[in-house]
Amino acid sequence: MDYLFVSDAHGDRAVLGKIVTAYQNKVHAIFYNGDSELPADDELFNTMLPVIGNMDFDAMFPDDRQYHDATIDIYQTHGHLYQTELNLNQIRQKVSTLNIEVVTLGHTHQLGAEVIDNKLFINPGSIALPKGPYAYIGGTFAILTVTADTLQVQFYNRDLRAVPELQFSFPR
Numbered sequence: 001m002d003y004l005f006v007s008d009a010h011g012d013r014a015v016l017g018k019i020v021t022a023y024q025n026k027v028h029a030i031f032y033n034g035d036s037e038l039p040a041d042d043e044l045f046n047t048m049l050p051v052i053g054n055m056d057f058d059a060m061f062p063d064d065r066q067y068h069d070a071t072i073d074i075y076q077t078h079g080h081l082y083q084t085e086l087n088l089n090q091i092r093q094k095v096s097t098l099n100i101e102v103v104t105l106g107h108t109h110q111l112g113a114e115v116i117d118n119k120l121f122i123n124p125g126s127i128a129l130p131k132g133p134y135a136y137i138g139g140t141f142a143i144l145t146v147t148a149d150t151l152q153v154q155f156y157n158r159d160l161r162a163v164p165e166l167q168f169s170f171p172r
């Protein structure tokens with residue numbers, strides 16, 4: 001079962017459209033982690049599950065989301081409400097009481113997949129304005145593949161190509 005995460009498009013609607021078209025029938029859900037700068041009634045959000053970012057000004061976006069299906073439990077938020085630009089202390093506190101396996105964030109524009117407090121934190125990076133050591137890729141998103149005993153994360157570039165050095169596997 002696959003789940004796609006994308007964030008921080010900052011007005012680059014075209015690349016989001018490309019991702020939705022390519023993946024909407026291939027993954028179980030597409031999470032949009034904030035800072036689209038699009039209205040909440042944009043038809044892209046008929047397919048993607050959004051949360052509000054610090055650069056979104058449509059109050060119809062939710063602050064966060066707890067996603068649950070038969071395969072996985074995920075907590076989604078942009079990150080600014082927990083000041084993730086400083087550190088992960090507040091978000092770690094927030095999710096400590098939640099019965100979830102995956103936390104997904106945006107905001108920093110830096111990709112990451114890391115287990116913290118027994119939860120997998122996935123930041124897909126920014127699809128448009130990447131920062132940090134992987135900014136040279138030019139923008140990324142991530143696909144989580146859930147199997148019976150692993151959580152696998154593969155990052156992709158804007159051409160929808162897997163980045164070979166950005167593939168990670170974690171035991172469940």
Ligand SMILES: [Mn+2]
Nearest residue numbers: 008035055107
């Ligand atoms: Mn942003």
